[in-house]
Amino acid sequence: MWTHASWQGRFLSSRLPAGERLRSYAGWCNAVEGNTTFYATPSRGTVESWARQTYPDFRFVLKLPKPITHERRLTGVEQDLHPFLDAIEPLGPRVHALWVQLPGSFGPLDLALLSGFLRGLPRAHRYAVEVRHRAFFEDERSARLLEKVLAEANAEWVPFDTTFFFAQPPTTDAEREGWARKPRMPRRVRALTDRPVVRYMGRDDAEATAGSWGPWVDTVTAWLREGRSPTFFLHTPGNREAPALARRFHDEVRARLPELEPLPEPPADEEPLTLF
Incomplete structure (x- = not known):
């Protein structure tokens, strides 16, 4: 989220190539949503360039890849999860949280899947979960069950x-x-x-x-x-x-x-x- 065309020459230096514009963005804001990681795991070289362009306390909130959250729905995801975690390693402490955005169809009946998934994640990272199923917002019991699952993993609930x-x-x-x-x-x-x-x-x-x-x-x-x-x-x-x-x-x-x-x-x- 740092390469919008309308930002070039205003928030992003027109003198920098596309791959270096994060440096300009980091002069305006101290955090960024990593939406692109939802669509493809970046190369390690790309992530190393992100680290070079940002200061150590810059915050990346990186979305887990789509195959993990939407296609496999948190089950049997090792073949996608481990390459992703390896790729983002150069960011070090800049990874403020890994963002688990779940599809709208992921509801209260799926909380056991979420619980097992969060328990299996490495403790080296913090996690933030975004849900979109209406029951979590309209049914108090469903909300409390989700909060319990998140609390057990010290994970945050991301409101949109x-x-x-x-x-x-x-x-x-x-x-x-x-x-x-x-x-x-x-x-x-x-x-x-x-x-x-x-x-x-x-x-x-x-x-x-x-x-x-x-x-x-x-x-x-x-x-x-x-x-x-x-x-x-x-x-x-x-x-x-x-x-x-x-x-x-x-x-x-x-x-x-x-x-x-x-x-x-x-x-x-x-x-x-x-x-x-």
Whole structure:
């Protein structure tokens, strides 16, 4: 998620080849969702380049490959899991969490599979699980059973908050596409570990998005005061202004907690940024 065409020359240096643009992104934000790993396990050389382009406390939240979570549904996955874990080894502590995104069909009756899978994973990594089955959000017993499975593995529950995105009909082509593809997920603000991970979906209207995230500013601030280390990922349908919006969110949290470290300064050789 660091090579959007609309970011080139604005958030990403136009002087860098595609394989080096993570370096520019890391000057804007200190964490990234590793969505590409869902579609293919990267080569070790590629991962080594990611490590070279980021500082040691940069956070990667890497999605497990699709064959593991969606095709084999967490069973008999060794032939895909071990090559993936070997490939990401050069990132070392930059791997903040491995992200287990499960399909919408993975429901309460499948929790035994999830439990066994999490128990078999190496303890060298932390894990964060995203579920999309409605029962986990609408049935208290199902939610508690999932929380128990996650707690036993010290794994986090990743909320994908799309409530604001679906609150009004779409007004742009990107929003219309998102309405057809994105899951309608409720807001969930309960953290299970000291490393909460949140995914938030805004709109293409940057000001409207910034006006919508107040409850999450409250929650993230409270988590930080409790000694947790949250990671907040902000999306919009086109993601055109996502890095600037992410920094704006961080600034709002930091206004309440001045002791929170600032984000890195963007590279000085970038073109001046027009936010909105």
